[in-house]
Amino acid sequence: MKDKINKILQLSPDLFNSFWNRLEPESIPKGKYYIKEGQYSKKLALITKGAVYSFYSKEGEEIIEGFCFEGCFFTDYPSFINGIPSKKNFKAIEDTELLVISKExxxxxxxxxxxxxxxxxxxxxxxxxSWEMKLRDSIFSSPTERYLQLAANRKDITQRIPQYLIASYLNITPQYLSQIRKKLAENE
Amino acid sequence: MKDKINKILQLSPDLFNSFWNRLEPESIPKGKYYIKEGQYSKKLALITKGAVYSFYSKEGEEIIEGFCFEGCFFTDYPSFINGIPSKKNFKAIEDTELLVISKExxxxxxxxxxxxxxxxxxxxxxxxxSWEMKLRDSIFSSPTERYLQLAANRKDITQRIPQYLIASYLNITPQYLSQIRKKLAENE
DNA sequence: CTATTTCATTCAACTAGTTTAAGAAACACT
DNA sequence: AGTGTTTCTTAAACTAGTTGAATGAAATAG
Structure with a gap:
């Protein structure tokens, strides 16, 4: 995992370790929030075990923006970077272990x-x-196409995550996802 | 304009000028491409006069991602940063003057x-x-709401840009935008 | 100043995705 | 095991947005 991360950061081994040693462990029990909208997100978190999803809430509904698994950094970046309140929420899907570093x-x-x-x-x-690619994808492809891509390339999502969360991630209702799956199964 | 830009970059006056002096002028005639998909985007461009829009093409259609006016930097970032071919196009809406700097x-x-x-x-x-905000906005609001926001906050867009481009930007058909405008006008 | 193209509107038929409501399946808990 | 709870599926009625075609208005070219 360290290697995968430093492929992005491109730090020397010493500097990377010095960064790594500043990380502090935390944990989130399944189903609990890590960040709630309105709060300030003052830490950058790396998942070492478990899974987290981020979502906006609209009229009581959770609109899922993405999932994070082992090896993934997350925080509410606008809040973290600009010191403004977070507009989204982060919640653990499973019992989750983190390594975090504060903004300071x-x-x-x-x-x-x-x-x-x-x-x-x-x-x-x-x-x-990566954001651009996600946006492009969501503009270009129909829910059916996006589900197919997900099923093909993101087994980590389709196997670990309940269907109603996937539906929310695809921005459709669980009923419609069911319908899509049925049609796809018929055309096998 | 320089002040507005350095508010983001936070460079000392000397360093900012040194950056500024490396910029080279270019121009794009109205209606001409600056970047075509498939090309490598090796320059970062700042608009000093005019307007540019970026779009993906899907089955011959232009799907507009955004507009850039005076003071706005643009390039295809994935291409510029990672040295991969660009997946989108940039075209001048008006005769446009740029200041550009190469990746090197x-x-x-x-x-x-x-x-x-x-x-x-x-x-x-x-x-x-800013990307996150755009994505959130497009997830949250209906085309009607987004058009209202545009009309309220982005007069630069609604006044300078033809309607069929705005429709594409809102991800709807020109016909539907017409219908929306009609309804809004009736409820005045 | 007319001819041509490009842009905006209107309407009717259509399609994709939602809503509501109900039952089936899986899961969790004494 | 059995009971309550949460998730998944199915179906019918509905709504938002598209398509295509027709019309008029405006811009552009010659």
């Missing part, structure tokens, strides 16, 4: 060594470009 | 001074967070 400590690293500045830039660029 | 020169700056590294990070973070 991270800023400390940025100032301590330009390599961290660079790592921060690479991270933001990485997030930004 | 920008990387040169990053290496020359950590302040640029920091500016790059701030830029990527800024883009990333």
């Amino acid at each position: 400590k991270l800023d400390g690293l940025y100032q301590a060594n330009p390599s961290y500045e660079r790592a921060g830039r690479l991270m933001a660029e990485y997030l930004f470009t | 020169k920008l990387d040169g700056l990053y290496q020359a001074n950590p302040s640029y590294e920091r500016a790059g990070r701030l830029m990527a973070e800024y883009l990333f967070t």
Whole structure:
């Protein structure tokens, strides 16, 4: 996992370890919130075990934005970066173990060594470009197509996550997802 | 305009000027492409005059992602950052004047001074967070609501941009936008 | 200043996705 | 095991948004 992460950050082994040693363990029990909308997200969290999903709430409904599994960093970036209240929520799907670093400590690293500045830039660029791809995908493809892609490329999601959450992620009702699955099964 | 830009980049006056002096003028005539999908986007461009829009093409249709006006930086970021072919197009809506910097020169700056590294990070973070807001907006609001927001907050768009492009931006057909406008006008 | 193309509107028929409501299946808990 | 709870499926009625075709208005070219 460390290797996978440093592929993005491109830090020297020493600097990477120094970053890693500043991470502190936390845990979230299944079904519990880690961040609620309105709160300030002051920590960057890495999942070492478990799964978390992020969602907006609209009229009591959860509108799921994404899922995070082992090896994935998450935080509410607008809140973390700009110090504004978070507009979304993060909740554990399973019992989850984290390694976290506070905004202050991270800023400390940025100032301590330009390599961290660079790592921060690479991270933001990485997030930004993956974001673009997600947006493109959601514009381009119908729910059926997106479900097919998910089933093909993201077994981690389709196998670990209940269907009504997947429906919310695809931005459709569970009933409609059921209908899609039925049609796909018929055409086998 | 310079002030507005350096509010994001947070460079010292000297470093900002040094960056600014590396920019080179280019121009795009109305209706012409600046980047076509499949090409490599190797420059970051700032609009000093005119307007540009970016779009994906799907079965011959243009699906508009966004508009850029004076003071706005644009490039295909995934292509620019990761050196992959661009998946979208950029075309001038009006005769447009640019200031551009190549990826190589920008990387040169990053290496020359950590302040640029920091500016790059701030830029990527800024883009990333505005992206999130755009995505949230498009998930949350109906086309009618989004049109109302546009009409209220983005006169630059509704006044300068033809309606069929706005429809594409809202991800609806021009016919439906017409219908929306009619209904809104009736309820005045 | 007319001819041509491009843009905006209207309408009717259609399709994709929602809603409501009900039953079936899986799960959790003494 | 059996009972309550949560998840998944099915179906019918509905709504939002599309398609296609026709019409008029505006911009552009020659």
